[in-house]
Amino acid sequence: MLPQTDEQPTPLSSHLEGLAARARDYAEAASSANTRRAYAADWRHFASWCRRQGLEDFRPDPQVVGLYITACASGAAAGDRKPNSVATIERRLSALNWAYAQRGTPLDRKDRHIATVLAGIRNSHGRPPVQKEAVLGEDLVVMLETLDRGTLRGLRDRAILLLGFAGGLRRSEIVSLDVGKDQTRDGRGWVEILEDGMLVNLRGKTGWREIEIGRGSADLTCPVIALQIWLSLGRIDHGPLFRRVTGQGKEAGPDRLTDQHVARLVKQCAMAAGIRGDLPEGERERRFAGHSLRAGLASSAEVDERYVQKHLGHASAEMTRRYQRRRDRFRVNLTKAAGL
Template sequence: MAQTPRNPPPERRKLSSESGVPPVAGSHAQAAASENTLKAYSKDWGHFARWCRRRGTDPLPPAPDIIALYLTSLATPGTSPSARPLAASTIERRLSGLAWNFTQRGFPLDRRDHRIAAALAGIKREHGRPPVQKEAIQPEDIMAMTDTLPHDLRGLRDRAILLLGYAGGLRRSEIVSLDVRKDGTPDSGGWIEIMDQGVLLTLNAKSGWREVEVGRGSSARTCPVQALEQWLHFAKIGFGPVFLRVSRDGKRTLDSRLSDKHVARLIKKTVLDAGIRAELPDKERLALFSGQSLRAGLANSASACERYVPQEPGHAPAEKPRPDRRRQDRFRINLTRAAGL
């Protein structure tokens, strides 16, 4: 009896090479990147595979000259008005997506190959521009932003998102990935533990697991912990995702977890509604603020406690307590109040 060959036939290998799902990517490789990153990488591969197909070439194995030509095409204006050239930073991220996909398919890509490196350097020199610095949200800004929110379920949820994200210096993906309890859902990115002095967030961040302490604020209006408690109470959430979608009438929660895109839209909408930087046109105001504005706001507002504030929220603090004293030292430094809340 003939044995089944280990390698799939060529036609099946070609089909898998054009698929958005890497055929050899295991669960550990998938877990190494966030859900949003995996979605972006899948789109990157799909676009590259279609580009290759239109030119009669196969995306596998990786050919440095083909990849260099592809990167150059991304920076070149298309024939239609909608086919605008991509920014140099976006093209570099596309290359990262391709490299990840090639590796998962068993073909590691050498990004330092002189053809790829030369193409990328030329794109940066011709189309590169400095990154846009997002403006930090100040304590008076976050108060004005939360004051624009309604008092229905949607308003309670969004108020908790803004205050918790600001006081914790959280990424928008970290905010929406929180669960009420440990091991709550398969797509969980961490969980919360509400205590007398505040709430402890355990997060699976880009750099690994970390804990974030958010102390109680100086008033009910600005306390992120109280806002979180009110949302969980009135939304009747005792397990699963902390932040859920809400019905159009704002009266009931839905089953699906909130998207991190909602956080970006929420920040921009409340910035406009609160009249922050009203001297600028709306388009310029929207470009100034993003999810990064919450993280930057904490670092700026809590400068009085600079010794205990990371250089960038989400990194290890300057002084780390000894493990045997870690629990008794919780909330000894209340960054919520130091930040003006």
């Protein structure tokens, strides 16, 4: 629940009411559904902590916020069993900043009560980011064999894995695709199947981009063929691309899959295929998630780095290198180049 204002809204004419409704729709479209859910949960967390301390949450007080993030870092915030990571604290702070801005009372994040405390938290608790294991090309082939090609659900999941890997897509991007352009209100892109491959038109974090996905060298591992089979047998020609399977597994329903399905799918298939079998089972399960597909393409594609960067939609080569789990890190040896 977001903070409420005490100001009375100005009465609007029916015409302006219609514009106001459209404005609310545009404001909602400014951030993804996942972001809005996370921000709402963070606001509830903050409001609960304020109530426990006998504090008011409707006024953006930097000192109160500074105490709150201190409680998060120490594990003393509402309902926390352990200290929050730096990334979680920064997200919670972004959520508060967004919520107060919606109310028209922005929070001053540069205030010393916030900025200095946050800098100290970063210095004291900051750690390198924990990266998910990359699903490499050879891993994906084995994972596909764990899915039943004789069921509609299995065919759908094959298409999800192949499209997600070949497109280097985030899990939210995979499930947000439609069959065609402008078919649903919640769609964030669509696919076009061509003779040599398919185009994925996607509205991502940095705007619209077009992703080219070529056909595979074999039918069983071709993302285009896998998608065509799913669409044909699922009798899907309009609306969400990937949907829940209903009717005892024999029909494609109308409801769009959530991004959690992609994360569970990657995890389950990696476990069933025995990927990273050298690790304990609990550790293996934590290593894989939806992002494993995106990192897998970046790590497997033996092409010039700039092509991978463009495909993933990264603004810098440095960001692309973070995704490349398997690469020649010492191909350029500056030590020897300097004469040592």
